[in-house]
Structures are given as C-alpha cells and as structure tokens.
Amino acid sequence: MYQYTEFDKTFIQQRAAQHRDQLTRYLVGELSDDEFKPLRLQNGWYVQRYAPMLRVAVPYGEISGTQLRMLARIAREYDQPSHAVFDKAIRTQASLGTTHLPVGHGHFSTRQNVQFNWIPLDKSADVMDLLATVNMHGIQTSGNCIRNITTDELAGIAPDEIADPRPFAEIIRQWSTLHPEFAFLPRKFKIAITGASNDRAAVRWHDVGLYLIKDAEGELGFRVMVGGGMGRTPVISTEIRAFLPWQHIMNYLEALVRVYNRFGRRDNLYKARIKILVKAEGQRYIDEVEAEFQNILTQDGAPHTISLAEYDRVAASFVAPASDKYAYVATNSIANDDSATELIKPSEEKEYQRWLKQNVAAHQNPALRAVTLSFKRLGQAPGDADAKQLETAAQLAEQFSAGEARVTHDQNLLLPWVRAEDLPALWQAARQAGLAKSNIRLLTDMIACPGGDFCALANARSLPIAAQITERYQDMDELHDLGEIDLHISGCINSCGHHHSGHIGILGVDKDGQEWYQVTLAGSDGSDLSGAAQPGKVVGPAFHADEVADVVEALLDCYRQLRMPSEAFIDTLRRCGLDEFKTSANAARHSETAEEALSI
Numbered sequence: 001m002y003q004y005t006e007f008d009k010t011f012i013q014q015r016a017a018q019h020r021d022q023l024t025r026y027l028v029g030e031l032s033d034d035e036f037k038p039l040r041l042q043n044g045w046y047v048q049r050y051a052p053m054l055r056v057a058v059p060y061g062e063i064s065g066t067q068l069r070m071l072a073r074i075a076r077e078y079d080q081p082s083h084a085v086f087d088k089a090i091r092t093q094a095s096l097g098t099t100h101l102p103v104g105h106g107h108f109s110t111r112q113n114v115q116f117n118w119i120p121l122d123k124s125a126d127v128m129d130l131l132a133t134v135n136m137h138g139i140q141t142s143g144n145c146i147r148n149i150t151t152d153e154l155a156g157i158a159p160d161e162i163a164d165p166r167p168f169a170e171i172i173r174q175w176s177t178l179h180p181e182f183a184f185l186p187r188k189f190k191i192a193i194t195g196a197s198n199d200r201a202a203v204r205w206h207d208v209g210l211y212l213i214k215d216a217e218g219e220l221g222f223r224v225m226v227g228g229g230m231g232r233t234p235v236i237s238t239e240i241r242a243f244l245p246w247q248h249i250m251n252y253l254e255a256l257v258r259v260y261n262r263f264g265r266r267d268n269l270y271k272a273r274i275k276i277l278v279k280a281e282g283q284r285y286i287d288e289v290e291a292e293f294q295n296i297l298t299q300d301g302a303p304h305t306i307s308l309a310e311y312d313r314v315a316a317s318f319v320a321p322a323s324d325k326y327a328y329v330a331t332n333s334i335a336n337d338d339s340a341t342e343l344i345k346p347s348e349e350k351e352y353q354r355w356l357k358q359n360v361a362a363h364q365n366p367a368l369r370a371v372t373l374s375f376k377r378l379g380q381a382p383g384d385a386d387a388k389q390l391e392t393a394a395q396l397a398e399q400f401s402a403g404e405a406r407v408t409h410d411q412n413l414l415l416p417w418v419r420a421e422d423l424p425a426l427w428q429a430a431r432q433a434g435l436a437k438s439n440i441r442l443l444t445d446m447i448a449c450p451g452g453d454f455c456a457l458a459n460a461r462s463l464p465i466a467a468q469i470t471e472r473y474q475d476m477d478e479l480h481d482l483g484e485i486d487l488h489i490s491g492c493i494n495s496c497g498h499h500h501s502g503h504i505g506i507l508g509v510d511k512d513g514q515e516w517y518q519v520t521l522a523g524s525d526g527s528d529l530s531g532a533a534q535p536g537k538v539v540g541p542a543f544h545a546d547e548v549a550d551v552v553e554a555l556l557d558c559y560r561q562l563r564m565p566s567e568a569f570i571d572t573l574r575r576c577g578l579d580e581f582k583t584s585a586n587a588a589r590h591s592e593t594a595e596e597a598l599s600i
Contacts, residue, residue: 001062001404002170002317004135015139016132019043020125027122044138045124049456050089051081052124054116055141056131060151060169060193061112061407065394068405070134071114072390075104078127081118093453096515100381100453100463106390108375108383110447110498111190112150112407113141117454139177144185146176146257150192152200153408154370156318157416159362163212163220165195167315168249171306175250182257186264187272189257190229202409202525204228204237204533205501207274208256213243221245226256226289227278230495234535235275240286246311248297250304255292259285320365321402326417329367343424354438354480355427360418369420371401373413373435374445378470381463382448383411392433400426409525411447412440441484443556444470447498451491451508452515458491460508460515460545465489468549482556485569486525500535501525503570504555509542516542519551521581522573531570539582543589550588558584 004012019039026036040046044055056071080103081089089101107115119127131137140147149169156164172191176182182189194201195212203209209225222244228237244252263281265271278285296302320326344352361370373393376382385393393413397405400422401415408414418426430436439445446469449455451462466489473479488502492509499505505520523536543551556569558581563572573581 001064002059002166002314009132009135012132012135012137012139015043015137016125016128019128023121023125038143040121040124041142042139043128044141045121046142047121047456048117048454049452049458050092050454051085051118052121053454054119054124054127054138055109056114056116056136056138057141057148058113058136058407059173060149060155060166061153062166063114063405063407064134065398065403065405067134067136068390068394068397070130070136071106072387072394074116074119074127074130075106075385075390076387078120078123079104079106079116079118082120086118096461100461100467102381102384102386105384105386107381107450108385108407108411108413110409110411110449110496111148112153112409113148114407115450117450142188143183144187144189145183146179146185146189146191148190149173149176150190150201150206150409152194152196153406153414154200154361154416155195157363157365157368157370158196158198158200159364160197161195161364162197162214163195164315164318165193165210165212166318167311168210168212168246169193170314170317171310172250172253175253175304182261185257185261186266187269187274189260189274191253198528199526199533200409202498202501202527202533204526205230205498206237208253209237210249212246215243219245222249222252224252224256227275228533229273229275230498230500230535231273232270232493233275233279234495234500235279236533236535237275238278240289247306248293248302250306251296251302252289252293254304255296256289259288259292263288321404321417323402325419326365326368326402328365331366343428351438351476352424352427354476355436356423358438358440358442358480359436360423363416367420369418369423371415371418371423371426371430372408372440373405373415373430374437374439375412375435376439376445376470377434377437378467378474381450382446382466385413389433389435392435396426396429396433396435399429410440410445412445438476439479441486442479443473443482443485443487444479446470446487446489447502448489449491449496451489451497455491455496457494458508459493459510460491460517462489462491462497462506462508465506465508465517465545465548469552472549472553482559483568486523487552488523498525499523501533502536503573504552505536506548511542515545517545517548518542519548519555519585521555521578522570524570531574537578539578539585541586543585547588547590550590551585554584554588555581 046053191208192206193210211223224241225237402417406414448462448466452458486503489506490497490499501523507518520536526533
C-alpha cells in the first residue's frame with residue numbers, strides 16, 4: 001500500500017481542521033446553506049433523503065486493517081441518527097410496505113469507496129478528525145472534479161497483468177487532488193486504469209479509461225479511451241490514443257481534461273459529461289486534445305512528465321509484503337500438504353470446494369491466493385457491512401493477508417495476500433463470520449445502489465428488489481447450476497448501480513408516485529465473461545415493483561430451457577437473441593398491471 005509522507009498526513013489533518021472551522025461557522029449561522037454546500041461537498045458530505053451521507057475515499061480500493069477498524073468505530077459510534085430523524089424515516093418507509101434502513105453500517109460502493117448514511121452533520125468534524133488519524137478523508141469524493149481513481153482489485157497480483165496500475169493510479173491521484181484548474185469542471189470526472197489483459201475495472205464505462213499495454217518493441221505505455229459513461233445516455237468510450245508512453249500520461253490527461261473544461265456544456269446538467277462532448281464533436285475533440293498536448297510538451301515544457309525516480313519512489317510502496325510468509329515460490333505449496341485440509345470435515349467438503357472455485361483467485365505468486373469475502377447475504381443490503389463485520393474483516397486481513405484488503409467494484413472485500421496453505425483456516429474463520437458464501441459472480445452477488453431508501457435523487461428503491469431476489473435464490477445448488485450472472489440494480493437513471501452493464505439490469509422509474517422498473521438484458525462491463533463492454537437492451541414496458549422478482553425468475557427459466565451444456569447465461573443471450581427472453585419476461589407480468597405498464 002502507498003505510504004503517506006509527512007506532507008500527506010499534515011495536508012489531511014489541515015483539511016479536517018478546515019472542515020471543522022467551516023462547520024462551526026455554518027452551525028452558528030455565519031455561513032448560509034448555499035455557502036456551506038460546496039465546502040461540505042469538497043469533503044464528501046452530501047445531504048440525502050433523511051440524513052447526511054459521507055463518502056470516504058479509498059483510492060484504487062486499497063485499505064488496511066487499521067483503516068477498517070476505524071471505519072468500524074465510525075459505524076458503531078457515529079452512524080446513528082437522532083430518534084426524530086430515524087422515526088420519520090421508518091414511518092415513511094413503512095407507508096411503502098417495507099423498511100430497509102440499517103444503522104451502524106458502512107457501504108462499499110462500485111467506485112471502491114465507503115459510505116455512511118446516518119452520521120449527523122454536527123458530528124462530521126469529529127469523524128473527519130478520526131479519519132485523518134488513519135490517513136483517510138473524503139476529498140474529491142464529490143463535486144465536479146476528478147473523482148477517486150479506480151482499478152482492478154487484483155492489481156499487482158493478477159497472473160494476466162502486463163504492468164501494475166497502482167503506481168500510476170497514485171501518481172494521478174496526487175496530480176488531480178485539488179488541481180486548481182480542474183476543481184470546477186462541467187461535471188464529475190471518473191478515471192479507471194487496468195494493467196491486465198482481462199478488464200476487471202469496467203474501463204470503457206469511464207470518462208477516461210486507461211489500458212496499460214506494451215508496443216512492438218516491448219515499451220510500456222497506455223491505450224487511452226475517453227467519453228464512456230452511464231446515466232441517461234449510456235456510451236462506450238472511444239479510443240483517442242492507441243499508444244502513449246507512460247511518462248506522459250499526466251501531460252496527456254492535462255490536455256484532454258483541459259479541452260473538456262474549455263468546451264464542455266455548462267448550460268445543461270444532462271449534457272455536461274465528457275461523453276456528450278466527445279459524441280458531438282468526434283474527431284474535432286481528438287484534434288483539440290492532440291494540439292493541447294503538443295502545446296504542453298513544447299511551450300509549457302511538459303511539466304507533468306513522470307520521471308523514473310518519481311515512478312520508483314511511488315512504486316516502492318506497491319510491493320509484496322516484507323515477511324517471508326509472502327515470499328515468492330515457484331510451486332504451489334498446498335498441493336502436497338495434507339495437513340492443510342484437515343480442518344475441513346467431509347460434510348463440509350462440497351461447500352469448501354465451491355468456495356475455492358468462486359471466491360478464490362489465482363495469484364502471480366503460486367504460493368498465494370486472492371480471496372473475496374462476500375458481503376451479499378439474506379437480510380443485508382448488497383455492499384453493506386456493519387461494525388462487527390468491518391472489525392472481522394480487519395482481523396481476517398491482519399491474520400491472513402498482511403493487514404491489507406481491497407474494496408471491489410462488485411461491493412465486496414478482497415484479501416490479496418493469502419497463503420494457499422491458509423485457505424482452510426481462512427474459510428473456517430470467514431464462514432463463522434458469515435463472509436464465506438460461495439456466491440461470488442453468481443446471481444446473488446448483485447450490485448445495487450442505496451436507491452430511494454436513502455438517496456434523494458432516486459425514483460425508486462433498489463434494496464427491497466435486491467432482497468426479494470436474494471430471498472428467492474437461497475439454494476446454493478440452484479445458484480451454482482445457474483452459473484455466473486451479473487445482476488445490477490439502480491434506483492434512478494444516474495446509474496449508480498451500473499444497471500446498463502448488467503447481464504440483467506434493473507432500473508427504477510417513477511410513475512405517478514409509484515415504483516416501476518425497467519429490465520435490460522445482455523449488458524456487459526467488458527470482462528472476459530461478459531465480452532466487449534456494451535449497454536443492455538430494454539425487454540419491454542416497465543414492471544411494477546411486485547413483479548420484478550417474477551420477471552427475473554422467468555428470465556432464468558428461459559435460460560435453463562435454451563442453454564447448451566455448460567453455457568453461461570450471457571452466452572445463451574447472445575446465441576439465441578433476446579426475443580424469447582422478452583416473451584418470457586412479459587408473460588410474468590401481472591394482468592392487473594399490464595395495461596398500466598403499456599403507458600410507461
């Protein structure tokens with residue numbers, strides 16, 4: 001993990017002190033709501049449907065056991081609303097038929113951050129002070145700036161990796177933090193990087209996507225993609241540079257963001273993202289970027305060129321743990337170690353083998369594994385972790401993974417440094433804590449945004465839909481028979497649940513105060529399983545909230561009937577087309593709502 005310098009630590013502490021001063025002035029009436037809003041947003045504080053929401057930055061997903069313990073403390077002591085606020089929320093949700101309002105929880109987001117939904121605003125300065133003690137903050141997790149840089153949760157350890165993207169993610173993070181020219185862009189701006197042949201970072205769905213590649217001479221560089229995004233207009237990014245030497249990545253980012261800042265739409269919130277500019281201008285935008293890049297190189301002296309010394313300084317933080325426990329060995333030590341599996345009883349063997357298949361990934365070091373802890377289970381919203389679970393995750397990271405974990409794009413936690421011989425003991429410990437469910441990449445390992453239960457922007461609730469589907473598919477034999485399926489749920493068109501990229505996507509929409517849901521099929525995020533990134537296609541008119549679980553079941557029944565042996569859901573969709581799936585989905589519509597649906 002990146003090691004903060006004294007400058008880094010002082011900067012975060014000063015930022016926390018600045019927030020306390022701003023909050024104090026706001027609470028005594030010296031700052032108005034409008035004056036305080038941009039100040040709190042710059043530190044990750046939103047005001048949501050019932051209470052403030054804090055988004056804590058976890059750059060490229062890396063998090064330590066110490067930081068997890070601090071998040072557990074914040075969940076336990078501060079993610080607690082006043083009785084009046086919570087009673088109002090409970091009454092509102094009860095009037096809708098269900099209640100999904102857990103307190104004392106953190107929430108892993110699809111951008112590898114952590115959110116809290118109930119911290120009172122007058123306690124926010126105390127929380128920022130606590131975060132600063134473990135090198136955490138909320139800087140640039142909100143606002144029209146360059147947001148958290150994301151990457152593959154297997155960065156630096158994946159066998160298919162060309163180069164480790166984390167040093168570049170960190171260098172770009174430092175460059176972009178409080179960049180004076182890019183603090184007030186037309187809209188928020190998101191960058192993702194992958195160094196692997198398999199895109200596990202959904203790179204082409206970002207404003208800027210960077211692929212680490214090597215040219216014919218073996219030189220390292222970037223393939224640069226720009227203009228991806230979800231929301232009202234889902235767009236797959238466009239290549240603007242086939243190969244850029246790695247030393248110039250920040251000079252080039254400076255050019256492309258500067259051009260966006262100059263020409264991006266500021267008159268229309270819905271047309272302000274860079275994807276709209278790239279789509280409208282096409283080659284002209286690319287030409288402007290190239291011209292600006294040349295100006296930066298020749299007239300400005302290429303000020304952001306990464307020197308080898310600077311790269312080495314940052315990369316020194318991203319190495320294997322120093323302990324001999326994690327030293328590289330050429331062979332898998334578990335293969336001939338009978339004692340390693342003596343913890344597994346015969347009655348547990350099937351469950352353990354499924355966990356090995358779904359939750360355990362190969363590692364660059366044959367003696368190690370990467371293990372995903374599942375935070376998707378019945379009775380808990382996808383990505384939620386209570387204080388006890390956060391504490392347990394910290395303990396597991398410290399005991400089995402050199403004190404390091406990673407927040408994944410799919411709202412789980414990954415342990416990147418697990419010795420193969422420790423897998424049985426880790427499974428037992430994680431299983432006891434309820435974090436070893438072998439559902440990674442299966443149907444119930446769904447992505448879901450907080451939706452209308454918390455978010456003021458949402459048209460509908462995501463969490464009750466997620467709960468209904470999860471409850472229906474608890475049979476692990478059935479889940480494993482269905483195989484790998486990406487199910488993504490968003491509560492509104494802002495697409496925080498990434499519904500566009502789901503094999504099955506569910507989007508909440510509002511009609512006359514009622515919750516309805518559009519269903520899409522055959523979306524993908526660009527991974528090997530999903531194939532090329534693409535948005536899903538709508539299967540028909542929207543479905544009422546009480547129909548959605550039946551629609552999902554109908555789609556899966558159709559898949560069972562059409563699939564070839566060992567064929568994945570997404571492959572069956574592509575081979576057969578969507579017509580039969582659409583017919584099955586619409587047949588699941590309740591007759592009393594069919595006529596109303598046709599009007600949506």
